[in-house]
Amino acid sequence: MEIGWPTDVRHVAHVTFDRFHGFLGLPVEFEVEMPPRVPSASASVFGVSAESMQCTYDGKGNSVPTILLLMQERLYAQGGLKAEGIFRINPENDQEEHVRDQLNKGVVPEDIDVHCLASLIKAWFRELPEGVLDSLSPEQVLQCNSEEEFLELVTLLRPTPAALLNWAVELMADVVEEEELNKMNARNIAMVFAPNMTQMSDPLTALMHAVQVMNFLKTLILRTLRERDDVAPGDYTPYSSPASSGRHSDAEYYGS
Numbered sequence: 271m272e273i274g275w276p277t278d279v280r281h282v283a284h285v286t287f288d289r290f291h292g293f294l295g296l297p298v299e300f301e302v303e304m305p306p307r308v309p310s311a312s313a314s315v316f317g318v319s320a321e322s323m324q325c326t327y328d329g330k331g332n333s334v335p336t337i338l339l340l341m342q343e344r345l346y347a348q349g350g351l352k353a354e355g356i357f358r359i360n361p362e363n364d365q366e367e368h369v370r371d372q373l374n375k376g377v378v379p380e381d382i383d384v385h386c387l388a389s390l391i392k393a394w395f396r397e398l399p400e401g402v403l404d405s406l407s408p409e410q411v412l413q414c415n416s417e418e419e420f421l422e423l424v425t426l427l428r429p430t431p432a433a434l435l436n437w438a439v440e441l442m443a444d445v446v447e448e449e450e451l452n453k454m455n456a457r458n459i460a461m462v463f464a465p466n467m468t469q470m471s472d473p474l475t476a477l478m479h480a481v482q483v484m485n486f487l488k489t490l491i492l493r494t495l496r497e498r499d500d501v502a503p504g505d506y507t508p509y510s511s512p513a514s515s516g517r518h519s520d521a522e523y524y525g526s
Contacts, residue, residue, distance in 0.1 A: 316374075334433055401467055406427070446495060460491060
């Protein structure tokens with residue numbers, strides 16, 4: 271059987287594909303059949319590098335994975351900052367697995383338990399192929415005894431880890447702003463975040479390093495809170511969208 275040339279051909283659309291956004295330019299009648307856009311080049315948003323994910327600029331100009339911003343926005347909208355023990359209390363495992371599956375599809379489910387959201391934010395950092403602070407040796411962190419020395423360490427980070435650290439510190443500072451309700455001060459939130467920022471195979475070394483990382487994070491959080499106090503009332507809101515923000519760049523944040 272011979273296959274002939276196509277006839278009655280019309281050019282109705284120009285469709286392209288890329289690994290971050292999927293099919294672009296599909297006619298409307300086909301778009302409704304497409305699943306939600308997955309915010310990662312892989313099948314999961316956990317355990318993959320930030321560089322391989324769809325990213326968005328946050329209110330400080332940090333390019334961070336969009337899924338983090340979506341989780342943050344939902345956490346704040348559902349009053350998570352005011353929940354006692356936020357980022358400290360563990361959620362039920364079965365709910366967390368369900369939400370993971372939805373997040374991998376690019377969907378943030380409605381009415382998620384705020385402790386589940388907080389736990390998944392920590393898990394995202396913990397499961398990175400390389401910890402945000404892994405490029406800093408334990409010795410470098412251990413030798414820091416002042417805010418200036420900790421800030422100097424931050425300048426040694428590559429752009430992506432620096433942006434993720436900045437985003438996380440802003441998030442933790444937002445939590446501390448509601449300490450009266452959530453009982454999470456700078457030390458408490460730094461303590462629960464610290465183990466998720468580095469990866470070490472030796473448990474004893476990891477434990478000792480986590481204490482130093484906790485002090486590192488606590489120092490950055492307190493600095494951020496002081497800077498916020500210097501801002502005129504009304505100029506700062508806990509969650510600023512990229513479009514509305516006029517806040518400082520990374521270089522200004524980590525400057526003197």
